[in-house]
Amino acid sequence: MSEAFDPIIQHGAPTQEYVRRVMYAMLRGRIMETKLSNLYKAGKIVGGVYLGKGQEAVSASLGAALRMGHDVFAPLIRDQAGRMAFGEASLDATRTYLGSAQGPMRGRDGNIHRGRPDEGLYAMISHLGAAVSQVGGALLAKRIQGTLGDSVGATCVGDGATSTGAFHEGLNFVAVERLPMVVIIADNQYAYSTPNERQYACEDLVDRAKGYGVAGHSVDGTNVLECARVIGGAVAAARSGEGPQLVVAKLLRLGGHGEHDDGSYVEPELRQGHLGRDCIEVGKELLIQNGLLTAEQYDAWVQEISEECQEAVAVAQREEGPNPYSEDWSATSSLSLRGLK
């Protein structure tokens, strides 16, 4: 076992500290992404910008339940909040989006394809579903090397990713090996423009957990308190030896697939219904109602985070991009995955 960490779940409920950390990371993700969207629209960012708007409660509940340097986390395109909750610095994001050579990918890999693998934050793989076996493999390697301890591995995927062979192979392998892994499915109703009824024929994706032989949980992805309870609980269960955990979060992507897409194909009834709620607005209300936050604290958080974000953009904008004449053509700043060089 490694050093003791504060529990995130006590008597089946998320601790106040954990919920506040989740909410803070949700705001950091949203404010950073709003800024990135503006920079993209101003032509300052090369490549795509994909946002997690509406998915922050799910993403941050996962990231805040993990510990960078101890656990393994493979985020996907909508996980800015989860990355920040896990421990990614704002500067890692702005430097990568703005092509600074000081960033974790040295200005040589695009936007969301960034990570710090030696600290357990894996750079995103585009191929949907691939991260399940990637994280599973990392956990198996740690187990074989005798370094697994109480580490947990986790990844988030979308409903579309569940239709890939990679997802199936990965989850089956994780289940057979009974690895301490949490797989979150952010069921946001669309895979790009493909609606759920063209994606899967089962009633609910959580029903598949039984077929894989893993624990299955459902959660309302618009409700931060529920996300913290269910996702935090799944991480705690994996950490305490209960095997792989599959969590299906129901929500709606509150934007297009990326900032190049207006999402006009999204059904208006979905936008206006329960799933179309903004988890940040709902979260603010819930935390205030439950005495976990005051309106003044919330405003102070927004102010503090906005300043941090502005500063991270300003720093990255002043920095040089990579120099092709002196490059060693290694994408990550550490020359090995373990950061030995």
Ligand SMILES: Cc1ncc(C[n+]2csc(CCOP(=O)(O)OP(=O)(O)O)c2C)c(N)n1
């Ligand atoms: C194996 C594979 N097939 C197709 C794509 C192209 N692609 C990128 S994102 C995307 C939609 C993903 O939808 P979903 O998994 O539901 O996640 P969401 O974008 O809704 O968060 C597709 C089809 C890909 N990256 N990988």
